[in-house]
Amino acid sequence: MSARSIVHLMYHEIELPGRPMCQSELGYVRYIVSEADFRAQLQWLQSAGWRGMSVPEALKYPDGLGVAITFDDGCETDLLTTAPLFKAAAFNATFYITVGFLGKPGYLSTDELRSLSDWGFDIGCHSMTHAYLSDLDLKGLRRELIEPKLRLEQITGQAVEHFSCPGGRWDRRVAELAREAGYKSVATSRNFANSIRTDPFSLGRVAVMRDTPLSVFQRICRGGGLWQRQVADLTRATAKKLMGNTGYDALRGLLLSRGKTANG
Numbered sequence: 001m002s003a004r005s006i007v008h009l010m011y012h013e014i015e016l017p018g019r020p021m022c023q024s025e026l027g028y029v030r031y032i033v034s035e036a037d038f039r040a041q042l043q044w045l046q047s048a049g050w051r052g053m054s055v056p057e058a059l060k061y062p063d064g065l066g067v068a069i070t071f072d073d074g075c076e077t078d079l080l081t082t083a084p085l086f087k088a089a090a091f092n093a094t095f096y097i098t099v100g101f102l103g104k105p106g107y108l109s110t111d112e113l114r115s116l117s118d119w120g121f122d123i124g125c126h127s128m129t130h131a132y133l134s135d136l137d138l139k140g141l142r143r144e145l146i147e148p149k150l151r152l153e154q155i156t157g158q159a160v161e162h163f164s165c166p167g168g169r170w171d172r173r174v175a176e177l178a179r180e181a182g183y184k185s186v187a188t189s190r191n192f193a194n195s196i197r198t199d200p201f202s203l204g205r206v207a208v209m210r211d212t213p214l215s216v217f218q219r220i221c222r223g224g225g226l227w228q229r230q231v232a233d234l235t236r237a238t239a240k241k242l243m244g245n246t247g248y249d250a251l252r253g254l255l256l257s258r259g260k261t262a263n264g
């Protein structure tokens with residue numbers, strides 16, 4: 001794959017043996033990769049000569065094999081698991097933090113967040129309360145985009161310039177407000193590799209999930225097989241439009257509890 005086309009991977013919490021996860025419902029757990037799988041993915045990236053980058057690094061589209069690695073929500077495993085493994089591998093990453101989750105059980109505390117930032121990792125914003133942005137009016141959007149940015153900058157002492165949308169819910173207003181607020185990019189959960197032609201305020205991102213086999217992970221990093229996921233994106237977007245976010249979530253919960261595999 002050309003160095004001018006870079007996949008942004010999306011992770012959440014990492015499951016550690018004997019440690020309860022932040023949430024237990026199926027819709028959450030299917031996004032949680034085990035520590036063993038995570039280590040195997042990292043090991044493959046290293047042995048195959050890939051570089052793990054933060055979002056600002058990836059947006060410079062450097063030459064060579066590389067993926068952007070992102071984590072949503074601000075779980076404690078960002079610091080417990082990912083940070084030491086990435087330091088040893090000389091990888092960078094962007095951690096998108098939900099400010100309202102800081103200090104809750106299983107999530108980073110403000111001190112831990114500061115440590116993560118002090119280690120040199122890029123800290124991004126994943127809203128104040130994890131609300132679906134497409135459901136909000138302008139006042140609500142400001143509360144989710146501007147206030148948490150300032151708070152994260154206070155905590156870390158660093159500029160916070162990259163945002164990811166809770167639940168992947170994105171619309172044009174989010175892009176406009178993010179730009180006005182001083183962000184330099186907005187990540188969605190749509191399945192495509194980014195290139196220098198991609199609007200940085202609507203970046204694609206590919207979820208690494210609990211059931212993603214290593215062979216599929218390797219294909220994702222190369223930007224392979226994303227079109228099948230794009231078809232699923234389109235189906236999901238249509239369902240969300242027809243049913244609204246609340247109706248869509250209710251249906252998704254129902255399907256998951258019956259053991260089907262609706263996506264995202």
Ligand SMILES: [Zn+2]
Pocket residue numbers: 072073126130165166167
């Ligand atoms: Zn999230």
